[in-house]
Amino acid sequence: MQASSIQAKFIKIRSNKIFELIVITVIIFSALLVGAKTYDMSPTLITVAKVLDWAITVFFLTEITIRFIAEPRKRDFFKNFWNVFDTLIVFISLIPADDTDMAIIARLVRVFRVLRMISIIPELRLLLTSLVKAMPQLGYVMLLMFIIFYIYAAIGSTLFETINPVLWGDITVSMLTLFRVMTFEDWTDVMYETMEVYPLSWIFYLTFIFLSAFAFLNMVIGIVVNVMEQENANARKELEIESGEPTLTDLANQMSQIQAQINQLLDAKNKSS
């Protein structure tokens, strides 16, 4: 009975606007702390930062606990991706990390607290969800792109390995070099080097650039078309609802009524005559 009253209280807290504001403030503050730690700090400030860090961890732990207890069915809590996400970030930062080898990892984990910004702001959560949803539709274009990269990396590694093992040593390094070529980053330096041995190797680079640019373009257009279609569908629905204009089906129904009325007239006529 008591537990349920606590739960009721926590549900109240969870949906309280002030509580939400405090959580956002603490998240922003923890983000600023992460940034501040990248500057040189006096020993005093470092101690202050450690205390604040500890305070933030405690606050986050409390917040998650409140949310967990406020959840009517405990199973559902972990069915929500963002709850799992928040819990993970909080619990990982609980791992003790003294000035040992783990110190740097501990610092990195604290950086990910900034990601809680996404989980707390509904608009950002929506944005990310829509991005993830767009992903699988692009799967095949990305597979095609990977195949293009793989084949060119295999050819590059086979032909150019002896010319520059740093750039073309094995297939992984070659793929990184090809990504560099795709971003046009000093790609001519890479090309001129191999052209000294194989004067026709510019064909390799130009065909690669054309193919990857074409596949990339295809990907972008795919996303644009997807987004447009959704927007159009939404717009069409909104238009129909907002304008209150009758649909063609409405008109057809109205006509059927007219036909029924005329039939009535005809029947009356036939009877009377």
Next chain:
Amino acid sequence: MQASSIQAKFIKIRSNKIFELIVITVIIFSALLVGAKTYDMSPTLITVAKVLDWAITVFFLTEITIRFIAEPRKRDFFKNFWNVFDTLIVFISLIPADDTDMAIIARLVRVFRVLRMISIIPELRLLLTSLVKAMPQLGYVMLLMFIIFYIYAAIGSTLFETINPVLWGDITVSMLTLFRVMTFEDWTDVMYETMEVYPLSWIFYLTFIFLSAFAFLNMVIGIVVNVMEQENANARKELEIESGEPTLTDLANQMSQIQAQINQLLDAKNKSS
């Protein structure tokens, strides 16, 4: 009485085409003067430029005064953003700036006079207004992008600070470095440097490039979709007005009339029989 007659005269001047042309000419001339001053000039020319500068300031002051007096309600004058903008630019250039430390600032202020070009040409003003209007809708994508930059900058600063403090010294510098990576400007040099210490750091750069490119793409698509929707809405309205085609609602109304007529027939029938 006299004041109001001056006002009437000034309202006439303000809406005079020739007055407007003279203002535009002076603005263009002041822009050319700004450009000319960046070249080496003989002492005579410098004196001439100073005199012209002073003349332009006086002209602008006169023009703003005319506009201000011509305004029926003085409060409304400062409610218009462009009036405030023009007044500010003119008044700041009134601040005396001899060959002291202020000289360079005075020169910079005069550069902003070129911006009056935007306030005087209605089409440019419209363009800028529409750009500013598009901004808030992109707010969340930009926030997401900032979070991505912030997290990667924090990670980069934590891991790579000892490798190259110039690029990864603190979070601000790291964000600048990441912007550089995003523009693909010698990004491989930055990467190869950190790969010597952390051979897997290419994952850091590639995930960053993909995430930021994806967020950027999202922003662009957001703008395109927004613009398209507005254009479509406008086009639809224009089409309806221009073509003079009846709407579906018009047709439904016409049908209701038909139904009323048939009902009349039926009533007449019933009465007669």
Next chain:
Amino acid sequence: MQASSIQAKFIKIRSNKIFELIVITVIIFSALLVGAKTYDMSPTLITVAKVLDWAITVFFLTEITIRFIAEPRKRDFFKNFWNVFDTLIVFISLIPADDTDMAIIARLVRVFRVLRMISIIPELRLLLTSLVKAMPQLGYVMLLMFIIFYIYAAIGSTLFETINPVLWGDITVSMLTLFRVMTFEDWTDVMYETMEVYPLSWIFYLTFIFLSAFAFLNMVIGIVVNVMEQENANARKELEIESGEPTLTDLANQMSQIQAQINQLLDAKNKSS
């Protein structure tokens, strides 16, 4: 009488498919000759090239003469932009150019013969016409971009001239440097150099990049929207024509007929009763 019979013959030639094919072949051949001349050639080949060059000039001159004589009204010939274009290219290449100072200019003029490819292929002509038509609509965005460049170049030249006069010497050079920054070409080198004197000068570069990118994006979207609108308008018209579907106006007319018929009924009723 005789002149007109020659004209009739020439009109026949002009619209002859074989004649057109020969012209295209000669144009392509002249383009190849232009390309060939950029390679090192033996003295014999140079002589051959000169003869061929002369032959091509004669051929083009003949072709233009045929077209001119075939034109019924001589005035209309020069009203067509492409005729003027062709005539100019042919006549300029008639200017004698021995191995004097004019030799290089003469060679350049011959390069422009390749442009005749555009004037002879209708699809390319159409493409170019549509590009030129799209231009004026982008006028204001380009003016805005120029103003952005001008203001930043003036500021850059004022502040950074003493740091690197090669990049920021005067407003023209500064605009070229800014264009380089806009293409992201080693822009960080330019920035790091000025940041040593003005540590906050990254604000100058970042705001410039954002503003110019935004204006550029605006321009691209403007073109896309324009093209889309035209395509949609065309598609709508084609759809209406092809599908043979009645318009809403047709339906409204049909309904008016129905109403007239019912009125007839009502009249008959009234008369009979």
Next chain:
Amino acid sequence: MQASSIQAKFIKIRSNKIFELIVITVIIFSALLVGAKTYDMSPTLITVAKVLDWAITVFFLTEITIRFIAEPRKRDFFKNFWNVFDTLIVFISLIPADDTDMAIIARLVRVFRVLRMISIIPELRLLLTSLVKAMPQLGYVMLLMFIIFYIYAAIGSTLFETINPVLWGDITVSMLTLFRVMTFEDWTDVMYETMEVYPLSWIFYLTFIFLSAFAFLNMVIGIVVNVMEQENANARKELEIESGEPTLTDLANQMSQIQAQINQLLDAKNKSS
């Protein structure tokens, strides 16, 4: 009779899901083998790789044979592009290549086996087919772009050959340099070099960048519009089918029925009176 029973068995195998899965697995495995060979391997591993290579070749040969025998009409087998493609890849890798000069070519041929990934996955095949279909529509834009490149390369080669023969030696090299300029890859280095001799040569580069960017933009917009149109056409058809909404033609037909009914009424009226 026996041959036909084998054929029947092979048709069964060909359409067997497990058979398809095995083929995909072997293709992926052969792709991994291609990648593995780019790493340094111990002599034992090299022997293993050779054996695996031989095994894969035998497997592919068997697979193609099964497909060929399973084909009812042998002619149709080679009418399918992908069958020809698969057969070619398999047969070329049959060419014996010991550690002679042919070894490197043999290795390259094996790389192309990865392309069988495209021929085996229908979605990738579809993607590639649609890409190839989009090509011819872009033909004229690409021709225009080639003409731009050709003219600028001819001018560049004529004017700048003496400045830097490596970049502007002949028309082919000049076109490669211009492609580099188009990708903004250290293009200012190329420009600054020629500006020392021809101070106005920045006009050459800027006009080239604008023209090529414009033509490229045109190409991208062309693709986008094409894709959009197809999508819109598909969407419209789907909408009509799915929604079951009557078309305007349906409504017009229904109205004609009403008119016929009213005419019946009028006829009855006329008869009775």
